[in-house]
Amino acid sequence: MGDDTWKDLFPGAFSKAFFFSSFNVKDLHTVDNGILEHLYPTMDSGEWDVLIAHFLGVDHCGHKHGPHHPEMAKKLTQMDQVIQGLVERLENDTLLVVAGDHGMTVNGDHGGDSELEVSAALFLYSPTPLFPSAPPEEPEAIPQVSLVPTLALLLGLPIPFGNIGEVMTELFSGGEDSQPDSSALAQASALHINAQQVSRFLHTYSAATQDLQVKELHRLQNLFSKASADYQRLLQSPNEAEATLQTVITELQQFLRGARAICIESWARFSLVRMAGGAALLAATCFLCLLASQWATSPAFSFRPLLLMPVAWALAGATLYAGLLTTTSLKLDLVVLGAVAAVASLLPFLWKAWGSCRSKKPLPTLISIPGPVLLLLLIRLATFFSDSFVVAEARATPFLLGSLILLLVVQRHWEGQLLVPKLLTIPRLGSSTLTGPPRHSGGYALRLGIGLLLCTRLAGLFHRCPEETPACHSSPWLSPLASMVGGRAKNLWYGACVGALVALLVAVRLWLRHYGNLKSPEPPVLFVRWGLPLMALGTAAYWALVSGADEAPPRLRALVAGASLVLPRAVVGLAAAGLMLLLWKPVTVLVKAGTGTPRTRTVLTPFSGPPTSQADLDYVVPQIYRHMQEEFRGRLERTKSQGPLTVAAYQLGSVYSAAMVTALTVLAFPLLLLHAERISLVFLLLFLQSFLLLHLLAAGIPITTPGPFAVPWQAVSAWALMATQTFYSTGHQPVFPAIHWHAAFVGFPEGHGSSTWLPALLVGANTFASHLLFAAVGCPLLLLWPFLCESQGPRKRRQPPGSEAKGRVRPEEEEEEEEEEEEEEEEPLMEMRLRGAPHHFNAALLQLGLKYLFVFGIQILACALAASILRRHLMVWKVFAPKFIFEAIGFIVSSVGLLLGIALVMRVDGAVSSWFKKLVLAQQR
């Protein structure tokens, strides 16, 4: 009776139980009063063998008020009275054991390893005198593990196999009236049983693992065999002197204590050297990420050694180490080998860093993270060191994200770029600091920021509570629809989910159409047009089947089962096909060559022009563009166009990001299938959120035409924060019980048989969906988006109010011109600016990747440091270690995804290059 933890630990073990909720630490009395109500009646009824009463008031009082509070005195007095009452009711064959499971610090808390926390009182009482003499003034401290064998033997039960405790011999003296000899004999036999069990355990354990010290083990075995022999001799000749008995007891006790010592030494062992080495390695890597991200922008930076040098050095280091080991004939440890290789691969960088450090630049110029962002990052890192914050990370991350967003907005206002031109009339001193006229009307960034906050908050509604916070209620929306009762609500939710799906699809298509990406007859575009709706349809149908599987009529059962097997696989297959198509032909540019006759409103039907190409343009692409652009300007001004030839290339300006967004959507569908239905709303929010965030960030980034392009730190930090936030809002927690195991059965309703990697892959994809989506395909968008947004701002402002019709037409023709004359923002080059400076483009991609890895790397570093520094903390296995594991796997997923995303961009880049070549060749013919 009492603490309901017993119920969870030993379900069904009690014949009669009275449990009370134990989690509310502020509640001092519910549990205790509940016990007191039932304790004495149960005792008096006599229907029990073991009665456990777990009081919690003192513990809670310690947490709430501390040990020196009047409440504590009251509570202790109450406990005194309880014990007195119990003692009065005890019968002669009953033993009362009063034990605390821990002490408390001066603050009343516990969980650490200080003396105050780990020592507790133990009080044994029986109406039959237990101790032959008066107990000593300073009783010896008894290890908590010794309670197990003592109580087991006293109850007449075998000692549990895994026990390494030692029986309390005093309890086996057999009462006052017995002979001293026989009492000693009883003690010896109890000890012997105990020692036999421990010996058996040690034997089995040392056979299974090798982490016990062999020499010490041998000594213990010898001790045990000698003591056993003595004991046997004693049994055969019971008239031996008392001295032998005492020897036997001492030997057995020595054995038990030795066994415990050897186990403690072996089990609670942390390799501090390896911990420190790993942390140092991580730290060095993060530092190098930071440095390399700075180097990447310098014009003399070359990429080839970046890959070759570390590999060469790592191989050299690994061979050297292996050679050393074989010469000294030591055991080869793969982990250490990998570490050595990693260290060796870092060496050239460190050397370079040292050189550059010494030569010219001071370090602070290298580390260019702006102050507020650095502060936010530091706060985020510091939170990993507190178990409360790790538990509350699901709420802390949106908070930090919101802070970062508002910071961005406020910063833009502070620098006078937000509302200045509209509202500020006073001529200002700082107007010269403006890099250019603001590209958006007033309040634009503010609206984006508020929208982002709203999305973040809404996504926070899908929140799964960690088990440590009992007051929190998990969102009911995380459960699958199949678990819902009530048809109407279920149908409504189903409609909402399908609506989210459709909205996602429509949004992506609108976006692509807006940038003119849905025009070409290339296969990827066809896939976007037809494959994506098909995938959505498949997903919706699958949800319908799964959520209503139990209600299906029996005749259709087989059909439903078959469909729930086929549908997810079909969606995944479609997704894979889509990705393949995208990789095969990433450039979906529609080339249209038309006569340059002055068209006024016929732009509305741009397909109508007869494709004629003339050969009088023997120049390269820029000239083509110029002509095209001239033609466009002519159209705009309704004058005659000058160029006799036009080549209209649609969507070239968004060629990179169109591929990225398509890939993102294609990836999102299979990931969506792995989640519960209602998570689709979160995915919709996620897309919306990243869209808004990208716009907000893009609004703050000035475009430097010739390069170097750079993604600011705040963008990368916000992106990483959002990845973490989405991890939580898709119903995950960094603890093992919270993993969505059901994801393994999507598409495999019958299970997987013996294979483990496929379910692991499915569950992993479910758990790290946000990392995958954000890092893999999303991250390069951070670089690309400012160029996309370039198309809108100036245009809106330039347009006279009368020409709205044209304004609507023009975005369809996202023709990109390499422009060589007049003002910069006359015609947007958009992403073609990136092609103008391939070196800067590559450097920016590398820098982006490095920055992202850095942000995630320091997170792991903080997690690892927290887990190693707090390795004796109560919560280390419950909070810190799982957090570290999740963070590490998330990092691996992120970096793999990042590489894939960047590879996709590079693939598009290569395809665009070949497309240009083809175009030029075609023109020359």
Added chain:
Amino acid sequence: MKDTDIKTLLYAHFLCIFSVILSVLIPSFFMEDFSILDTHLTWLCFCSLFVTSINLVLYLVPKPNASSKRSSLSHKVTRFLKCCVYFFVSCFFFHVIFVLYGAPLIELVLETFLFAVILSTFTTVPCLCLLGPNLKAWLRVFSKNGVTSIWENSLQITTISSFVGAWLGAFPIPLDWERPWQVWPISCTLGATFGYVAGLVISPLWIYWNRKQLTYKNN
């Protein structure tokens, strides 16, 4: 800018700090079991009231802004009403922002709203007193190089420090110390108060320290 200006500013700020202290002391004289933590909402009301009244007094007495030329009664009344409207709008705006930042939407509405009120008291009321219901002027003051007097400069500093204090106040909430002040929104209101007081203390000092570098356009 003269040193006397800074001295006036300092005295004015001492009065504001005094009002915050008074809001702790005075209610305990005529109210049983008044304490900041236990009867937090009452204290919030008192604090808001005291700070507002001191700000009004300061506005009426030294007149740091002699801008309002027209002084007809109807104009004054409209101005006052406008100020009230601005104050309430800012309260609701803060409330919405708190909810967006993760405050509970349905539970503890009164607490959240009173937090919004106290934060408005620390930020909006001085703005209203100094700048009047003039959004353009506000936006000008809170941008780079936008201040035109030490009063506006100190307003900038106190407002920002109030916001930062409220923001920092949110951090102890998840900790498992089980202290009574960790409950929403007590830590945030306390943080805002401390931030406000710190801003009041810091801004004269900062202005005094940097009086050589500070050049205002009007002066």
